Amino acid sequence: MRVACAVATLLSIASTAAAKPKPPPSPPPPPTIVSTDNDEPARLPNDRRRIVGILDVRVDGVPKEIAEQFEAGLEEQLDSNAYWIAARSRVHKMMESSTKWSEGCLVGSCLAEVRTQTGADLVLLAALNGSGTSFGYVVTLVRTDTGRMVAQESARCDVCTVNEALNGATSTAVKLLIAVPEKLPDEEAAHRHALDLAADKGKQDTAAAHHHHRKTATLVTLAGIAIAAIGATLYYTQDHADYGLVTAAGGVGLTVGGGIALTF
Numbered sequence: 001m002r003v004a005c006a007v008a009t010l011l012s013i014a015s016t017a018a019a020k021p022k023p024p025p026s027p028p029p030p031p032t033i034v035s036t037d038n039d040e041p042a043r044l045p046n047d048r049r050r051i052v053g054i055l056d057v058r059v060d061g062v063p064k065e066i067a068e069q070f071e072a073g074l075e076e077q078l079d080s081n082a083y084w085i086a087a088r089s090r091v092h093k094m095m096e097s098s099t100k101w102s103e104g105c106l107v108g109s110c111l112a113e114v115r116t117q118t119g120a121d122l123v124l125l126a127a128l129n130g131s132g133t134s135f136g137y138v139v140t141l142v143r144t145d146t147g148r149m150v151a152q153e154s155a156r157c158d159v160c161t162v163n164e165a166l167n168g169a170t171s172t173a174v175k176l177l178i179a180v181p182e183k184l185p186d187e188e189a190a191h192r193h194a195l196d197l198a199a200d201k202g203k204q205d206t207a208a209a210h211h212h213h214r215k216t217a218t219l220v221t222l223a224g225i226a227i228a229a230i231g232a233t234l235y236y237t238q239d240h241a242d243y244g245l246v247t248a249a250g251g252v253g254l255t256v257g258g259g260i261a262l263t264f
Helices: 002-019 065-077 088-094 111-118 162-179 187-235 238-262
Strands: 050-060 083-086 122-131 134-143 149-157
Touching: 050 065, 050 088, 050 111, 065 083, 065 122, 065 162, 083 088, 088 111, 122 162, 134 162, 149 162
Parallel strands: 050 083, 050 122
Antiparallel strands: 122 134, 134 149
16 A cells, blocks of 8 residues: 555656646857957857847837837747847947947948947848838848948838738848858958959950050051052152142151051
8 A cells, every 4th residue: 555655656746747847948148259459359269150239120100019029029030049139228238338339320330339349240220110000111231340231121011910010020030131141241352353353344445445546557557658659659650740749748648647646
């Protein structure tokens, strides 16, 4: 009897332990940003997560809580092992001590300071607005190293709910972030390459024009010599002396003009 009671007690404890839900896994800690001498942020070498700073979420005509729900949804849908989403409050808190950045900085070279302070290579801007049953949103990704826009997408629905617009904005933001390549293109190098190509083409066009110019000048000179010879022949012919003189003079003029053109 005692043995049966003991077995029943053990089974009861085991079933209670099995039924107890496991606590959710704790999110990974934020990346450790290390300052460097050249103001470029550096992270621990084993941390490869892309840092995305939510710089601004504007709401108009929708509850203010939508902004917080957008941030929370974005963080839930992105892989926390591949992305670190820095909330607006965190980004702005980290920028409080900066003397090179102000609240109005959303695009442009001023974002370099956001990169230095937070380590984010991308910032996200979102706007959600609506009235009645009409809602819309705009989601924009901006590089912090160049301050230029990487991607943007917007949509509007004339008959929908605010939750549908919120879900659309969140899904769009996730899609845009996933589509960004792991290594952002070197825009400055691409710009220099484009300038080099333009310079090379300019040199080729100049050389081709110079070649055409010399070819034309050579033909004019040869034609002038030939006409001058014909004019000289006519001049020494007694019946065509005047005509020959005019022809020879014209040929000499062409020869001199072509010769001058060849010197340039």
